[in-house]
Amino acid sequence: MAKVSFSVKGDNVNATRIDLNARQFKLVVDEPANLGGTDDGANPVEYLLAGLAGCLNVVGHTVAKEMGIKINKLSVEVSGDLNPARFMGQSNAERAGFQNIETVLHVDTDADKATLKEWLEKVEDRCPVNDNLSNTTPVSVKLG
Amino acid sequence: MAKVSFSVKGDNVNATRIDLNARQFKLVVDEPANLGGTDDGANPVEYLLAGLAGCLNVVGHTVAKEMGIKINKLSVEVSGDLNPARFMGQSNAERAGFQNIETVLHVDTDADKATLKEWLEKVEDRCPVNDNLSNTTPVSVKLG
Numbered sequence: 001m002a003k004v005s006f007s008v009k010g011d012n013v014n015a016t017r018i019d020l021n022a023r024q025f026k027l028v029v030d031e032p033a034n035l036g037g038t039d040d041g042a043n044p045v046e047y048l049l050a051g052l053a054g055c056l057n058v059v060g061h062t063v064a065k066e067m068g069i070k071i072n073k074l075s076v077e078v079s080g081d082l083n084p085a086r087f088m089g090q091s092n093a094e095r096a097g098f099q100n101i102e103t104v105l106h107v108d109t110d111a112d113k114a115t116l117k118e119w120l121e122k123v124e125d126r127c128p129v130n131d132n133l134s135n136t137t138p139v140s141v142k143l144g
Numbered sequence: 145m146a147k148v149s150f151s152v153k154g155d156n157v158n159a160t161r162i163d164l165n166a167r168q169f170k171l172v173v174d175e176p177a178n179l180g181g182t183d184d185g186a187n188p189v190e191y192l193l194a195g196l197a198g199c200l201n202v203v204g205h206t207v208a209k210e211m212g213i214k215i216n217k218l219s220v221e222v223s224g225d226l227n228p229a230r231f232m233g234q235s236n237a238e239r240a241g242f243q244n245i246e247t248v249l250h251v252d253t254d255a256d257k258a259t260l261k262e263w264l265e266k267v268e269d270r271c272p273v274n275d276n277l278s279n280t281t282p283v284s285v286k287l288g
Binding site: 009015023025046056074082085086097102116129 | 145146147148149150151152153154155156159160161162164166167169171173174175176181185186187188189190191192193194195196197198199200201202203205206207209210215217218219220221222223224225226227228229230231232233234235239240241242243244245246247248249250251260261264266267268269270271272273274275276277278279280281282283284285286287288
């Protein structure tokens with residue numbers, strides 16, 4: 001299959017806010033006031049969690065359709081903890097990002113437990129965002 | 145330093161769209177029509193890229209302030225390629241997610257090249273989203 005490219009691009013508005021374009025969509029990323037921001041949008045790590053939640057929804061429905069499972073409703077909660085010390089330049093003792101990400105899926109379905117377990121394993125394996133977080137991804141950052 | 149928690153939560157609207165809450169912000173994640181979606185919002189992997197772009201902006205300005213660099217404008221482009229074959233259940237030959245993520249920062253500043261290089265190394269090290277992508281992150285997905 002041919003590879004598919006995705007991109008976002010934009011300019012900063014201030015030290016914490018950046019307005020990005022992803023195709024026709026405008027995405028405002030900012031920080032809350034308690035992290036020094038202007039609080040005009042969700043923050044970068046919330047965008048990351050939203051990407052995971054959205055991905056699990058799409059892949060969840062794709063796999064369910066293949067398996068003949070009817071999902072009446074899917075609710076997703078994604079959360080994570082991080083220590084801001086490294087980001088703030090105070091300590092390198094811990095990693096900068098989330099130390100763990102916990103996801104809970106509430107699936108309204110008639111499928112039995114064993115079937116749902118099989119479904120979940122496939123969803124985890126096939127979810128692009130889960131792959132990029134769970135495994136290493138080469139990220140290059142260059143000056144243009 | 146105390147850990148900080150972040151979370152998003154929401155319900156699916158259809159097989160591709162989910163409406164999430166991140167604090168007071170509503171985030172609509174969908175897929176474009178050519179990926180079977182209703183195209184009401186950026187897609188999951190675009191959210192992931194937006195998180196990285198937003199993070200580089202925040203950390204970029206934080207580090208610049210510490211180093212006494214004045215950034216007049218920061219423009220960020222983030223892009224990546226993925227093969228949808230695994231996500232679509234057609235082949236396990238390649239990973240599900242981005243095979244690489246390329247980021248270009250256009251920095252309008254008076255700082256010299258050597259200073260900017262030092263700045264960039266610090267930004268990469270201290271950016272939470274870059275950390276979560278570049279290194280493995282434990283992700284648990286459970287049925288609630």
